[in-house]
Amino acid sequence: MYELKTVSLKSSARVASFLGVVVYVIFAIISLATGTTAFGTGAVSLVIGIVLFGIIGAVLGAILGWAYNFSAKHWGGFHLDFRLLEDAEPAEKPEAPAPAEKTNT
Numbered sequence: 021m022y023e024l025k026t027v028s029l030k031s032s033a034r035v036a037s038f039l040g041v042v043v044y045v046i047f048a049i050i051s052l053a054t055g056t057t058a059f060g061t062g063a064v065s066l067v068i069g070i071v072l073f074g075i076i077g078a079v080l081g082a083i084l085g086w087a088y089n090f091s092a093k094h095w096g097g098f099h100l101d102f103r104l105l106e107d108a109e110p111a112e113k114p115e116a117p118a119p120a121e122k123t124n125t
Contacts, residue, residue: 021099021100021101022099022100022101022102023096023097023098023099023100024092024097024098024100025092025097026088026089026092026097027085027088027089027092028085029081029082029085029086029089031085032081032082032084032085032088033077033078033079033081033082033085034078034081035081036077036078036080036081036082036084037073037074037075037077037078037081038077039077040073040074040076040077040078040080041070041073041074041077043073044069044070044072044073045066045070048065048066048069048070051065052065052066
């Protein structure tokens with residue numbers, strides 16, 4: 021059993037920023053297809069939205085990373101149980117050694 025003690029603030033900000041941009045792009049495609057945009061027309065709306073959601077995602081990611089680190093320090097982090105998965109089919113099966121010949125001496 022392993023315990024996740026800390027989360028990198030830079031890493032959590034980067035991941036949250038990326039996810040925010042991906043979600044925004046999905047909604048932007050839908051809104052452009054329907055003709056309703058939040059920040060003006062077409063490309064302007066897309067660029068402003070991507071920048072805003074990237075910044076907001078980074079800030080929220082850093083805040084959530086800090087909150088996790090704070091709570092993990094005081095009350096313990098996530099408990100993770102890892103196990104090694106065996107290959108379903110090995111690439112090459114090892115050959116069995118040839119049986120040794122017995123000699124009676």
